[in-house]
Amino acid sequence: MRQAEVKESFVMALDALRANKVRSALTLLGILVGVFSIIVVMTAIRVMQDSVESSLSQLGANTFQIQKWPSMRVGGGERDWQKYFRRKDLTFDHANALVERVTRAKSIGVDEGLWSAEVISDYAETNPDVRLRGVTPGTFPGKNWVVESGRSILDADVDSNRRVCVIGAPVAKKAFPFGSPLGQTIKFHGIGYVVVGVLEDMGSSFGSEQGNFVLIPLTTGLNRYGWKRSLDFVVQAKDQASFDDVQSQVRGILRTIRKVPPGEEDDFDMVSNDSLITQFRSVTLAVRAGAAAVSSIALVVAGIGIMNIMLVSVTERTREIGVRRAIGAKKKNILLQFIIEAVVLCQVGGIVGVVLGILGGNLTSLFLQLPPSVPLDWALYGLLICSAVGVVFGTYPAYRAAQVNPIEALRYE
Amino acid sequence: MSLIEVRNLSRLYHMGEETVYALRDVSVGIEKGEYVAIMGPSGSGKSTLMNLIGCLDSPTSGEFILNGIEVSEMDDDELADVRNRQIGFVFQTFNLLARSTALHNVELPLVYAEIDSETRRERALEALGQVGLGDRVTHKPNELSGGQRQRVAIARALVNRPAIILADEPTGNLDSKTGVEIMALFEELSSRGNTIIVVTHEEEVARHARRIIRIRDGLIAADERISPEDRIQVGQS
Ligand SMILES: Nc1ncnc2c1ncn2[C@@H]1O[C@H](COP(=O)(O)OP(=O)(O)OP(=O)(O)O)[C@@H](O)[C@H]1O
Numbered sequence: 105m106r107q108a109e110v111k112e113s114f115v116m117a118l119d120a121l122r123a124n125k126v127r128s129a130l131t132l133l134g135i136l137v138g139v140f141s142i143i144v145v146m147t148a149i150r151v152m153q154d155s156v157e158s159s160l161s162q163l164g165a166n167t168f169q170i171q172k173w174p175s176m177r178v179g180g181g182e183r184d185w186q187k188y189f190r191r192k193d194l195t196f197d198h199a200n201a202l203v204e205r206v207t208r209a210k211s212i213g214v215d216e217g218l219w220s221a222e223v224i225s226d227y228a229e230t231n232p233d234v235r236l237r238g239v240t241p242g243t244f245p246g247k248n249w250v251v252e253s254g255r256s257i258l259d260a261d262v263d264s265n266r267r268v269c270v271i272g273a274p275v276a277k278k279a280f281p282f283g284s285p286l287g288q289t290i291k292f293h294g295i296g297y298v299v300v301g302v303l304e305d306m307g308s309s310f311g312s313e314q315g316n317f318v319l320i321p322l323t324t325g326l327n328r329y330g331w332k333r334s335l336d337f338v339v340q341a342k343d344q345a346s347f348d349d350v351q352s353q354v355r356g357i358l359r360t361i362r363k364v365p366p367g368e369e370d371d372f373d374m375v376s377n378d379s380l381i382t383q384f385r386s387v388t389l390a391v392r393a394g395a396a397a398v399s400s401i402a403l404v405v406a407g408i409g410i411m412n413i414m415l416v417s418v419t420e421r422t423r424e425i426g427v428r429r430a431i432g433a434k435k436k437n438i439l440l441q442f443i444i445e446a447v448v449l450c451q452v453g454g455i456v457g458v459v460l461g462i463l464g465g466n467l468t469s470l471f472l473q474l475p476p477s478v479p480l481d482w483a484l485y486g487l488l489i490c491s492a493v494g495v496v497f498g499t500y501p502a503y504r505a506a507q508v509n510p511i512e513a514l515r516y517e
Numbered sequence: 518m519s520l521i522e523v524r525n526l527s528r529l530y531h532m533g534e535e536t537v538y539a540l541r542d543v544s545v546g547i548e549k550g551e552y553v554a555i556m557g558p559s560g561s562g563k564s565t566l567m568n569l570i571g572c573l574d575s576p577t578s579g580e581f582i583l584n585g586i587e588v589s590e591m592d593d594d595e596l597a598d599v600r601n602r603q604i605g606f607v608f609q610t611f612n613l614l615a616r617s618t619a620l621h622n623v624e625l626p627l628v629y630a631e632i633d634s635e636t637r638r639e640r641a642l643e644a645l646g647q648v649g650l651g652d653r654v655t656h657k658p659n660e661l662s663g664g665q666r667q668r669v670a671i672a673r674a675l676v677n678r679p680a681i682i683l684a685d686e687p688t689g690n691l692d693s694k695t696g697v698e699i700m701a702l703f704e705e706l707s708s709r710g711n712t713i714i715v716v717t718h719e720e721e722v723a724r725h726a727r728r729i730i731r732i733r734d735g736l737i738a739a740d741e742r743i744s745p746e747d748r749i750q751v752g753q754s
């Protein structure tokens with residue numbers, strides 16, 4: 105269709121909207137609610153998703169983790185819990201076997217959360233939320249931990265159970281506000297550890313700082329807190345190309361040493377960034393589907409409202425239709441005009457709905473202290489959906505308008 | 518060939534069992550540049566004839582040739598096109614778009630004629646100038662007097678340079694003084710070579726024209742030329 109005609113219809117639509125403010129506003133409300141509900145949910149999910157994904161990517165590139173318990177469970181319940189509970193622990197021996205036998209990994213390490221408490225230095229004391237983790241040298245690359253000053257945990261530290269530690273940036277800042285922590289001793293849960301390294305700052309996610317922990321040699325930690333526990337292994341492949349190979353090699357070795365009969369499922373979980381993100385998405389899928397259902401219902405109801413108001417508008421403007429036809433408008437011109445009018449009506453509601461939805465969805469970013477998100481793709485879908493509603497529900501009234509007999513329309517009082 | 522050639526034109530309305538003959542077997546020719554008044558009592562078929570000549574309606578039988586084009590067999594879209602290019606309508610009740618400015622109202626036929634916006638504006642301003650409303654282009658209908666509204670409507674009828682201007686009771690809603698002004702405007706347009714057909718009840722109004730066609734019961738009862746002595750001419754200063 106021609107541009108001038110579309111512009112004419114557009115201007116007329118806005119005129120009509122302005123002339124019937126209250127009526128239009130009430131009609132728009134339905135569209136607004138429909139679009140708002142989908143956008144608000146999508147924005148909220150997007151806010152969390154960005155953040156979940158960035159915090160999940162704490163794992164380095166091409167890295168996967170092996171653990172007894174899955175990271176996220178969808179449904180499941182008692183029976184699943186029992187299944188996981190009956191699994192054999194992942195032990196330091198298993199880790200050592202992997203180090204020995206896996207050929208294509210770049211690094212293999214162990215990461216085990218041991219305790220949570222305050223760190224006390226000669227100068228200050230932190231909040232009691234610092235985690236103590238037992239690690240091996242191979243854990244650092246897989247976890248994206250970079251030593252900024254001092255050194256990492258060494259094999260020698262692990263072999264001889266040294267009481268040394270590497271601390272995260274937030275811990276260093278709080279426990280040693282004035283000078284370098286290197287060579288100083290911290291006290292954690294009654295035991296002193298010499299600080300040999302400090303990690304680079306890793307920022308924060310979900311409102312909590314990354315790196316709020318103290319890393320000690322695994323053996324030192326297990327001697328203090330007990331060996332009878334299941335450890336998490338962190339394996340990094342050399343590159344993307346070898347990732348699958350390394351994963352299947354690790355799986356094979358673990359199955360052999362843990363004596364899993366062929367054909368039976370693994371008695372451990374392997375998670376990577378990708379698998380975690382996929383799981384997060386499937387958890388949120390249900391929420392999305394719910395939002396989509398609610399907003400579809402709202403939009404259908406709104407569409408019927410639009411159709412009704414357009415039919416009223418066509419009747420009210422019978423004379424205008426007659427005049428337009430008399431001065432040369434074809435049926436299709438009238439049809440297009442009223443469809444555009446319905447679409448404009450929907451779009452106005454839709455734009456308000458999208459804006460409010462994005463604002464509303466970002467309330468989650470306020471509460472969870474996450475960076476805000478503007479889902480442009482969903483904003484666009486929202487407006488496309490509005491146009492579709494306008495076209496679908498505006499066509500019948502527009503058809504009625506086009507069928508008006510010009511002579512009778514001109515006589516219409 | 519005449520500008521308008523009506524041959525044996527009939528228009529029937531079926532009202533249930535009854536058949537109403539709004540026009541029966543009417544034949545008439547109107548030349549380019551003529552100024553014609555159509556008169557007759559209420560219900561005689563004047564508007565019916567106007568609607569047929571204006572291509573808003575199709576005859577039940579007979580032929581209608583406008584500007585050399587046979588229009589009685591045209592489809593809806595073709596008729597719309599003919600109305601747009603060949604006909605300028607002026608109505609008793611003005612029929613302007615209430616929420617649009619005078620300028621936009623006058624531009625409207627050019628929108629459907631697919632003329633670019635610059636030319637549209639230019640020509641609409643020119644037409645408004647011709648009807649003496651060059652200083653009222655941004656006014657909306659409710660900001661104009663009845664006479665001014667009818668002038669806007671006439672400008673709208675003129676703007677696409679039609680072959681005929683059709684006015685159905687153009688002074689019907691105006692006081693007599695304003696009515697005379699509008700008739701003066703038609704006279705001026707006629708003197709510039711426009712073909713004008715005015716439907717009216719009033720002898721006074723009809724006598725501005727050069728020819729009067731009288732209709733009764735769907736038939737042409739009389740078709741008379743007005744001699745210059747009988748013609749009412751509004752002094753043009
Ligand atoms: N849509 C219609 N359906 C049925 N009959 C109609 C219709 N339109 C007009 N008529 C009839 O046709 C006849 C001529 O009507 P028309 O409107 O042409 O009269 P007119 O001369 O314009 O009258 P007036 O001076 O009152 O406007 C009338 O008898 C009228 O009742």
Ligand SMILES: [Mg+2]
Pocket residue numbers: 563564565
């Ligand atoms: Mg009439």
